[in-house]
Amino acid sequence: MPAREELVMAARSGDRQAFADLIEAESPGAYRTVLVILHSHAEAQDALQEAFIRAWRDLPSLRDPSRWSAWFRRLLVRAALDQARRERGLGLLSSRLTPGPPPPDPASTVAARDEVARAVAKLSPDERALIALRYAADLEVPDVAAALGIRLGTAKSRLHRALARLRIELGEHR
Amino acid sequence: MTLEDRLREALRAPADQELPPDFVARVVAQLPHRRGARWRTALRPLPAIAAAVLVAALLGIVGLGVVQRHAEAPIIGGNPAVSASPSPSIGSPPPPSPFLVTDDPRFKSCGGESQPVLMAFPLDHARDYLKAFPNMGYSPELQVDQPAFVVVFDGPWHGARLGGRFAPSSGTPAPTPTRPPGTNDMCIWLEGYPIYYAEIDTSRGRSIDDEGFPRSIDGEQVFRSDALRAWASDAPDDSSFLAAGWLGMFLPACPARLPREAETPLLPPCASGFQLMDYARVVFGSNRTVNVIADGALAKELLTRLGEHLIPIRAVLRVHVHDERAAECPADIREVCERALVVEELVWSDVEATSSVEGFADS
Numbered sequence: 001m002p003a004r005e006e007l008v009m010a011a012r013s014g015d016r017q018a019f020a021d022l023i024e025a026e027s028p029g030a031y032r033t034v035l036v037i038l039h040s041h042a043e044a045q046d047a048l049q050e051a052f053i054r055a056w057r058d059l060p061s062l063r064d065p066s067r068w069s070a071w072f073r074r075l076l077v078r079a080a081l082d083q084a085r086r087e088r089g090l091g092l093l094s095s096r097l098t099p100g101p102p103p104p105d106p107a108s109t110v111a112a113r114d115e116v117a118r119a120v121a122k123l124s125p126d127e128r129a130l131i132a133l134r135y136a137a138d139l140e141v142p143d144v145a146a147a148l149g150i151r152l153g154t155a156k157s158r159l160h161r162a163l164a165r166l167r168i169e170l171g172e173h174r
Numbered sequence: 175m176t177l178e179d180r181l182r183e184a185l186r187a188p189a190d191q192e193l194p195p196d197f198v199a200r201v202v203a204q205l206p207h208r209r210g211a212r213w214r215t216a217l218r219p220l221p222a223i224a225a226a227v228l229v230a231a232l233l234g235i236v237g238l239g240v241v242q243r244h245a246e247a248p249i250i251g252g253n254p255a256v257s258a259s260p261s262p263s264i265g266s267p268p269p270p271s272p273f274l275v276t277d278d279p280r281f282k283s284c285g286g287e288s289q290p291v292l293m294a295f296p297l298d299h300a301r302d303y304l305k306a307f308p309n310m311g312y313s314p315e316l317q318v319d320q321p322a323f324v325v326v327f328d329g330p331w332h333g334a335r336l337g338g339r340f341a342p343s344s345g346t347p348a349p350t351p352t353r354p355p356g357t358n359d360m361c362i363w364l365e366g367y368p369i370y371y372a373e374i375d376t377s378r379g380r381s382i383d384d385e386g387f388p389r390s391i392d393g394e395q396v397f398r399s400d401a402l403r404a405w406a407s408d409a410p411d412d413s414s415f416l417a418a419g420w421l422g423m424f425l426p427a428c429p430a431r432l433p434r435e436a437e438t439p440l441l442p443p444c445a446s447g448f449q450l451m452d453y454a455r456v457v458f459g460s461n462r463t464v465n466v467i468a469d470g471a472l473a474k475e476l477l478t479r480l481g482e483h484l485i486p487i488r489a490v491l492r493v494h495v496h497d498e499r500a501a502e503c504p505a506d507i508r509e510v511c512e513r514a515l516v517v518e519e520l521v522w523s524d525v526e527a528t529s530s531v532e533g534f535a536d537s
Contacts, residue, residue, distance in 0.1 A: 016205060023201065027198060052201045053201070112180070126413065135186075149518055153499070154498065158412075163178075172177055
């Protein structure tokens with residue numbers, strides 16, 4: 001498969017197969033990220049689809065192909081937060097948790113993961129976006145800030161607050 | 175195990191986070207044409223009935239009754255089908271109800287009563303269509319000063335069309351056509367006639383007020399003027415919101431001794447910096463003006479938009495109050511710091527940047 005920058009340039013020129021290759025590579029990580037933010041497979045798939053379509057539509061405006069990842073992450077998070085706002089407007093998000101099929105892990109591990117996931121679900125969508133980018137997508141904090149379009153200091157303080165809330169939810173008082 | 179490790183383990187567990195195997199293929203199949211696969215039916219230059227007959231003759235499929243309804247525009251059924259709470263389509267969140275103006279006669283003239291509608295609102299000038307629908311593309315027939323009225327249909331327009339999909343000419347239901355996500359059919363009423371457009375990218379569609387500011391962006395309310403000041407004053411936390419106004423910059427002469435506010439970045443020296451104003455003129459200290467705090471690359475981007483003459487521009491900014499830096503303010507001015515409007519991003523402006531600070535355009 002061609003290098004990612006070549007795929008970006010080809011997709012930017014209208015090559016759908018190149019775009020398909022590009023988003024095929026992005027999909028697993030991107031899906032993990034939006035799933036943490038939205039907590040619903042259906043909503044996460046909608047957000048991911050919207051992000052991909054926005055990416056296709058706006059790709060000609062991406063002047064530097066090497067910035068594809070940062071550019072796409074920003075679209076992705078925005079699509080997920082838009083979806084969350086719509087859901088919040090409909091009063092759906094806070095009352096819904098739709099875990100997928102249980103992974104084939106020992107029961108204790110599953111329970112521990114579920115506990116963490118439920119604690120994360122109690123955060124606001126913006127905080128979940130921070131947590132998702134930092135721990136599901138494994139980005140460094142500066143990249144998290146860039147993806148969210150906020151300053152590094154803001155990202156750090158919000159992350160600190162989100163972790164503090166999680167510690168309380170999980171009974172990990174310091 | 176630390177909390178961070180627990181988060182990594184829990185949030186990266188792959189087993190229940192897999193996409194359907196055909197997901198990417200389905201997305202790719204729905205990608206819109208970049209140049210916009212749109213048709214338009216400008217009936218204005220032709221007598222309405224003649225145009226209808228021409229359309230029917232060309233297509234040979236559409237029943238004359240349907241075309242005439244389209245040409246004559248008003249479609250008045252016994253049960254108006256205007257959706258007060260329309261279902262959203264991808265990329266087109268339902269706008270707040272104030273943007274569904276159904277009591278204007280032009281709404282009916284566009285056929286708005288015949289089927290569900292996502293948006294309906296007047297434009298003071300037809301030439302403002304790109305402000306309302308930035309992704310619509312250039313449409314020379316709309317480059318006029320006359321007032322217009324926009325109706326965005328929720329679903330395909332059921333009247334005649336010049337594309338490959340048709341409404342049924344009898345009572346037989348037709349298969350639901352598939353439109354590219356984020357696109358909608360729309361009618362723009364202009365100078366006494368409806369003009370129909372298909373598959374217009376309305377994903378960034380917005381109603382604009384009489385000064386050209388969007389009232390909402392992607393379904394999120396935009397606050398301006400008194401509403402902005404009230405929202406900023408009452409906001410309980412640092413959740414972001416959209417603030418609109420004339421973005422300008424005020425650069426007063428600094429006094430020899432800086433005020434105490436100079437100690438905090440939330441109250442810059444001499445109150446210099448960016449302002450959101452109710453009017454397109456800079457008036458220092460006016461109660462129709464609010465200072466906004468932007469720094470770093472963001473400040474550079476805003477300056478780029480203002481240009482070398484710092485002429486105020488219409489702008490929508492994502493902002494928040496209760497910035498964490500307020501904690502650094504002295505106690506006697508803490509409350510002022512808490513209410514400082516801190517800019518997170520430039521969401522919209524009606525002026526293109528002459529050079530980009532970032533490597534990509536705003537989206």
